[in-house]
Amino acid sequence: MMTTIEKLAELREKMKGTGVDAYVITTDDFHASEYVGAYFREREYMSGFTGSAGTLVVLPDTAALFTDGRYFIQAEAQLAGSTIELMKSGQPGVPTIEEYLYDHLEPEKVVGFDGRTVSLDFADRMLGKLGDKKVTLNGELDLVDELWADRPELSHEPVFELPFSYTGETRADKLVRVRASIRSAGADARVISALDEIAWLLNLRGNDIDCNPVFLSYMLIADEDCRLYINDAILNDEITRELAVDGITLHPYNEIYTDLRRLPEVIQTHKKTEQVTILLDGCQANYRLRSCIPETVSVVDEPSAIQLMKAQKNSVECENERNAHIKDGVAVTKFIYWLKHHIGTETITELSAAEKLESFRKEQKGYIEPSFDTISAYGPHGAIVHYEPTEETNVELKPESFLLVDSGGHYMEGTTDITRTITLGALTEEEKWAYTLVLIGHLNLAAARFKHGTRGENLDYLAREPLWRYGLDFNHGTGHGVGYLLNVHEGPNRIHFRIMEERRPTAVFEDGMITSDEPGIYIEGRFGIRHENLVLCKKAGKPAGKLPEVFLKETEANGTFLEFETLTWVPFDTEALIPELMTDRELQRLNEYHKNVYEKIAPYLTEEERIWLEQATSPVSKKYHNKI
Template sequence: MTVKERVAALHARMKETGIDAYLIPTDDFHGSEYVGEYFKCRKYITGFNGSAGTAVIMQDMAGLWTDGRYFIQAANQLEGTGITLFKMGEPEVPTIHEFLKKNLTQGMCLGFDGRTISAKEASELEKILDKNGVSLSVDYDLVGDIWENRPALSCEPVMELDIKWTGESRTDKIARIRKAMEEKEADTFVLTSLDDIAWLLNIRGGDVHCCPVVLSYLIMTQKAIKLFANEKAFPAEVLDALTKDGVTLLPYDSIYEYVKTFEKDMTVLLCKQKANSRLVSNIPAGVKILDEENLTLLPKAIKNPVEVENERIAHIKDGVALTKFIYWLKKNVGKIPITELSAEEKLYSFRAQQENFIDNSFDPIISYGKHAAIVHYFATPETDIPIEPRSFVLADTGGNYYEGTTDTTRTIVMGSVTDEEKKFFTAVLRGMLNLGNAKFRYGCTGANLDCLARGPLWELGKDFNHGTGHGVGYLLNVHEGPNNFRWKIVPGNTAVLEEGMITSDEPGYYVEDGFGIRHENMIVCKKAEKTEYGQFMYFEFLTMVPFDLDAVVPEQMTAHERELLNNYHAQVYEKISPYLDEDERVWLKEATRTI
């Protein structure tokens, strides 16, 4: 069916069930950023395949809300579908809540699959719409009803991570979380986010593309741990090890009935922002719910010394692959046929040569020319274009290794570039270097430091429409909270930067139908000296890949900024050159020359 035909089929089901508006988020049953094929209802209905967006379908309209990363992509993919694009955060564009409040009136019904909407969001919708006399219908998966040949739920094999990778045993992690439960006076901890469960149990899977997690829920008390997952995914040795450590496996879907057995004098800790509304609504009235962040969030984000050292190794391996790729691309452009997709395949082959490489950590973004202005563009057979000996290639890619997860962006000069392109290339690079070399007092958040990255662009009256950085998991989600860099101070953007947190540093600049520039390194937070003013902190670059000096304007940089770049390039050469052949090594020496 076409998108229009799918929307029409959904309209028919809405009429049958008495639903006037149907809400379709991107989420799976666990609030994951990226979801398995089974859960891609929003993509199925709208045709938009970006990682973030929510659809609202009514009988007389269909709309898609998405953020600034996807404005260009969404506009292209929605063309001709009859679905209206709502650009989140833009002037005079209503939020989804504002839209629903205005357009749903007395006696109307809003529907959604309660497993795909968080308990917090469902509660907010109920409060907003109850004043209008609007009811909620939360038990129907209407998209699933019309989805012909829907993919099955994933059931990829589960593996156990050795302590040489994790730096901490499963039993020690469990003991830490149980101690935190005691401090919170919680009898039970309900955990639904997939990366938290994988971290806690030292297991990994493949149930979400590029995210090595296992479809599961977990309920923990001081005496028992119940893991709700598909038993077929667990090899006997992994199941035996979990059982030995007090973990009991139960069927994946049985969580919804299990929580109904909670006794009324229990205190249950869970995060309503992450736990889905159907699960939370099944907990009996009278059970005390502590709605707090997952107890695993901060321990997972603060990497231990073993994880940090492993990440250094992963980034050297990744740096070798990317350096070989950049050399190959610059040497061969205009001489042999190269397209965005063939370049992507070539980079994958360089990563695959590295020991302990598992897979990409996200779908690679190899975008040439004007495609690079689409922040989260990724090439398809329909959009794939040749790479020519001019302009830029933006390569935002990463790998999962047993030693950790990488995420690196380089903007690579393919030939002639304009003075304007060089000016912004240099401005973005200055911002990346200034943030990555920040020194600051303990207690700062990413919002305190974000202006260091945006400053060179703000001086030019320019900016970029995405965050400056995100936390990165250890062989887990490439986007991980709570640490980040954002310029707006909003709820949820207040995490203090702790020693061991790994965050991306990735300012950019984009001209629609023109070009795109982004420079990204991963950095780990470390302790500096402690003085009478308190503990000071700094960052260490983990990423070891050269920046393309062919687009750098040294005169635009301060002497300190040139020193920062030269020092960084000296490290890149020292750490990467031993793994290159002679031609590559000679090229890297020139590519990391002092300016």
């Protein structure tokens, strides 16, 4: 096997042969997916860095890998000795990829990449920054493919259909809504390349990306045409027939590029003018797609309307998600009980603990697979935000400190994502102090009541304030949207204090959006703590307590208010708390949550597990701290 240094040397020879002065390798597949199938892991192959986010830039004499705060520690370790410089994106003094290229390229040079794996938005940013140097882009190259001798094949796993009892809306009705959005934008058609949008729209699910139930495909939707570009071998006869009934025609996966080149001939339009207008989302559509569209076609780059439709779960999806989280709560609660009763009496490692948790989920009816690779991080490993144990890093758990477990599952009823930081034994005062502050922030955000029009940037302070009070912080978002039996991370809802620098803001919170609530703290070399539940945004009920009559008219005039309904039901570790750091209101929130945990989860446990859960969820007060 070649070393990273040898791979870089071969790539540079390829660059010379094709007249490329810089080569960019993203983490993306052809659909701007967050996680990608084995075929697409070119950046991992070239750099050795295995994180889910990062971009490698290779020049004749240097190379740099850009990644975000979730992966700084991991990337630093995996890039050691590779000659690749780690660029900590978002940190003071660290350039963007475009700025880095600008600083390292002479005028009239060429930046190469595989245009199918670079978003139109990213390509536009490069052109915008490098334009005054007359640097050009070549998006027709896949140089890594020429080096990767044993590259895995493109995935083509079977697709299955979700019945109405899980989706709450038919494929035909969804198409009506999408077509209406195209017309309202004054356009004739839309290109859809985001895999989760296609899966949601068609009420189909697949398995072409680990832990993401999607399938490789594109769609081209017009008023009277609906084309699905897919390897039809992954569709059974019944699904093929039902798609045809809904007016959806099947075409080979890669034919999308050919059809876009002859776009005016492909789509049917009744407009009197010959001018055709097509919509695409530059943050999701790849550079090659845009390059194929003729100049005679008007292209409008705007966010896909499907993203917001998909994020607002309907009543059927919401009720199913509640049921999925009961099942998941039972599995994780059983796991915590098992762990606390076996730690110190038998050998348990990070990997074996993750396997045990998976076995509890498999006992639940309707369970399909994990929604992402389980983070099972003991002690110092907990400080690596997205640490995933391997055979090389796997360590034995001891009856001391914390095990941070971030995991989730796909059920027929929906997708879950939960983090619990579990006490394994004796804790230091600083571990308890940090645990308590993070939990306060988590509870504060979960209790938020806010006016319609609020975005995640407005809510983030609720979770970070207990840490910011002491000059502490965590280097990741506080919340992300979650799909319905789809990607565990989805937009447009997001909670983070940083206003996104990209041209598109985060979404206003709407009724039906599911978002994570997951503040944390990470002390490198010591420990990491994160508390995560999923919450459902919904219209707020009447305010608690009696309001003076003089204010009643004011409340009616102030518009719609929203609040969060907690979906996740698993106890927090009260033996890790310092109750004196919490206000009475914060303790009340914790005790009310634990009361609900016991009521919802206890009926599904054994007698021994119920007795333990009753103790684990017993009220906590400043005068008496129950130790279990």
